[in-house]
Amino acid sequence: MRASRVLTFARYEIRRAVARKKVLALVALTVLISIAPYYALYATHTSLITPPLRPYLWILGVFLPQAFFLQFTALLIAAGSMSEEYEQGTAEVLLSKPVSRQEYFFGKYLGGYALVVGIVVLDVILSITSATFVFGPQQQLGIEPMILVAQVFAALVFYSFAFMVGELMRRSSLSYILSASVFFTSEVVGVFLNILYTLTGTDVYKVANYYLPTSPVDSLPLLLAEPKFPSSVQLVFRFAATPVEPSIGVSALLIAVYFLSAVLIALSYFTRMDVAKRVT
Amino acid sequence: MDERATTPEAVISFEQAVKDYGPKEIGPVTFSVGPGEIVGFLGPNGSGKSTTIRMLLGLIKPTSGTVRLMQRDPLADHVRALERVGYSPELPNLQSFLTPRELLQLTAKELGLGRKETDDQLPVLLEDVGLIQYQDYKIAKLSKGMVQRLSVAQAMMGSPKVLILDEPMIGIDPAGVVKFRSLFRDFVRDGGTIVMSSHILSEVESLCTSLVVIHSGRILFRGGIQAFIRERLGSRSILVEIADSSALEGSALAARISSLGGVKRVTPAPAGLLVEVAPDSDPRAEISRVVVESGAKLVGLGHSRSELDEAYISAIRGTPTQ
Numbered sequence: 001m002r003a004s005r006v007l008t009f010a011r012y013e014i015r016r017a018v019a020r021k022k023v024l025a026l027v028a029l030t031v032l033i034s035i036a037p038y039y040a041l042y043a044t045h046t047s048l049i050t051p052p053l054r055p056y057l058w059i060l061g062v063f064l065p066q067a068f069f070l071q072f073t074a075l076l077i078a079a080g081s082m083s084e085e086y087e088q089g090t091a092e093v094l095l096s097k098p099v100s101r102q103e104y105f106f107g108k109y110l111g112g113y114a115l116v117v118g119i120v121v122l123d124v125i126l127s128i129t130s131a132t133f134v135f136g137p138q139q140q141l142g143i144e145p146m147i148l149v150a151q152v153f154a155a156l157v158f159y160s161f162a163f164m165v166g167e168l169m170r171r172s173s174l175s176y177i178l179s180a181s182v183f184f185t186s187e188v189v190g191v192f193l194n195i196l197y198t199l200t201g202t203d204v205y206k207v208a209n210y211y212l213p214t215s216p217v218d219s220l221p222l223l224l225a226e227p228k229f230p231s232s233v234q235l236v237f238r239f240a241a242t243p244v245e246p247s248i249g250v251s252a253l254l255i256a257v258y259f260l261s262a263v264l265i266a267l268s269y270f271t272r273m274d275v276a277k278r279v280t
Numbered sequence: 281m282d283e284r285a286t287t288p289e290a291v292i293s294f295e296q297a298v299k300d301y302g303p304k305e306i307g308p309v310t311f312s313v314g315p316g317e318i319v320g321f322l323g324p325n326g327s328g329k330s331t332t333i334r335m336l337l338g339l340i341k342p343t344s345g346t347v348r349l350m351q352r353d354p355l356a357d358h359v360r361a362l363e364r365v366g367y368s369p370e371l372p373n374l375q376s377f378l379t380p381r382e383l384l385q386l387t388a389k390e391l392g393l394g395r396k397e398t399d400d401q402l403p404v405l406l407e408d409v410g411l412i413q414y415q416d417y418k419i420a421k422l423s424k425g426m427v428q429r430l431s432v433a434q435a436m437m438g439s440p441k442v443l444i445l446d447e448p449m450i451g452i453d454p455a456g457v458v459k460f461r462s463l464f465r466d467f468v469r470d471g472g473t474i475v476m477s478s479h480i481l482s483e484v485e486s487l488c489t490s491l492v493v494i495h496s497g498r499i500l501f502r503g504g505i506q507a508f509i510r511e512r513l514g515s516r517s518i519l520v521e522i523a524d525s526s527a528l529e530g531s532a533l534a535a536r537i538s539s540l541g542g543v544k545r546v547t548p549a550p551a552g553l554l555v556e557v558a559p560d561s562d563p564r565a566e567i568s569r570v571v572v573e574s575g576a577k578l579v580g581l582g583h584s585r586s587e588l589d590e591a592y593i594s595a596i597r598g599t600p601t602q
């Protein structure tokens with residue numbers, strides 16, 4: 001596998017994804033989600049935002065999109081990555097050149113993922129800037145790179161899953177629907193299991209909740225960040241989400257298992273199957 | 281039938297290659313193409329042309345048999361097999377968000393060309409296919425014919441030795457067709473090989489040096505065009521155009537023409553009579569004389585289709601497959 005070809009396909013994938021209107025809409029939404037909460041909190045003069053909380057409000061913009069928006073963005077970018085190439089008949093032309101299927105696969109995978117990372121970075125920059133602008137200088141910014149790494153690592157689960165579904169289905173609409181269904185089902189089942197556990201105290205509900213794909217994804221960045229902040233700041237974290245999975249290690253392991261499984265299944269299928277003619 | 285089975289110098293070879301789609305099977309396909317040939321790849325819709333081409337490009341895996349491109353397995357050794365091969369698909373589904381220049385730059389990167397090589401080749405190719413003034417337009421804004429031209433340009437990027445063209449002339453205007461013919465001839469003169477599928481038989485006749493004819497997934501013929509015509513031409517049709525042809529039905533004229541040497545059958549046609557004759561006879565002069573003697577006004581007289589058309593139609597009309 002040649003790095004230059006992988007890079008060519010990665011650049012191509014970024015270009016292709018950006019050319020689609022939905023990715024531009026996601027970027028616009030990122031800007032809105034990163035900026036709007038600060039101005040909303042400021043405008044409402046809420047008593048929740050006490051002066052000791054103000055230097056930590058950047059956390060709000062960084063974590064607010066973690067549970068839903070960030071995963072959904074990853075899913076939208078990945079679901080069409082392979083499937084749209086079949087639908088438009090462009091896969092055939094690209095793969096009739098002297099490039100290996102692995103170069104094409106990993107180039108497209110990495111290109112789409114780079115876009116997800118770019119959107120997370122944009123969210124972080126806008127959140128910190130907005131928090132500083134509205135509520136003054138922010139503190140504990142030194143841990144942000146670690147949080148960023150955790151967030152983009154966690155995003156691999158639904159990114160890889162949607163990428164795999166896109167390759168297996170080879171239909172973009174089906175891929176979006178199926179990937180989004182799994183994501184929402186996991187979120188809803190998680191809430192349901194949590195309620196059952198609270199009501200019954202039966203451990204099986206709690207353990208089952210750990211293994212849902214959304215649990216480690218939501219939990220890992222929060223588990224890494226929370227101990228680094230004063231207890232008075234926990235309220236800000238509650239705005240974003242509550243960690244389900246109690247262990248950083250297990251969260252990271254589950255994320256790795258989920259995303260690697262999806263990548264391996266997709267790669268195995270792609271390298272063995274025929275390149276479909278234009279699918280309409 | 282000359283199947284030209286695999287030879288050591290063949291740039292393309294199929295040996296009993298089969299693609300089984302379940303309800304439909306393509307193959308076994310056996311033929312080869314040597315360097316310097318322009319091969320017309322003919323067959324009706326759904327006969328297996330695209331599947332054969334896609335097996336050759338390593339896009340689909342044969343269920344059995346072997347396929348070699350540049351003497352390599354296009355699936356197992358895809359990169360090296362396709363290093364010097366250009367492909368223009370039947371429906372050029374090119375990336376609509378790119379410009380022609382960007383598409384060729386992408387192709388150059390896929391081929392591993394350096395910046396200088398790319399900068400040297402790109403304007404020449406765009407000029408050759410008549411797209412130099414559209415190089416910065418989005419492909420989405422180009423006409424079907426322009427996209428077809430661009431598809432051929434991307435196939436020719438990187439100085440390939442083999443061109444595989446699936447319906448390259450579709451949507452191209454007459455001036456473009458003339459230009460493409462010259463481009464393809466130059467390509468072969470410089471040592472290249474072309475395999476070109478087409479439904480435009482006159483195009484195949486004017487450009488190709490040999491034929492592969494496929495029908496219902498089986499190779500019907502592999503060899504020279506004249507050999508194909510000799511082998512498959514069962515009859516020729518002559519259209520006799522006569523003024524006020526409605527008066528001819530059941531006339532003595534049809535009977536008189538039927539009695540001429542070499543004539544197999546005479547049937548009414550919208551503009552006159554359609555005379556089916558043996559392939560080795562040409563009774564046009566006699567037909568003309570008979571028409572004039574009968575007092576009918578002869579408007580036109582000539583073969584209704586080319587020999588290749590007739591041989592092709594004859595070949596795919598129930599000729600036993602291999």
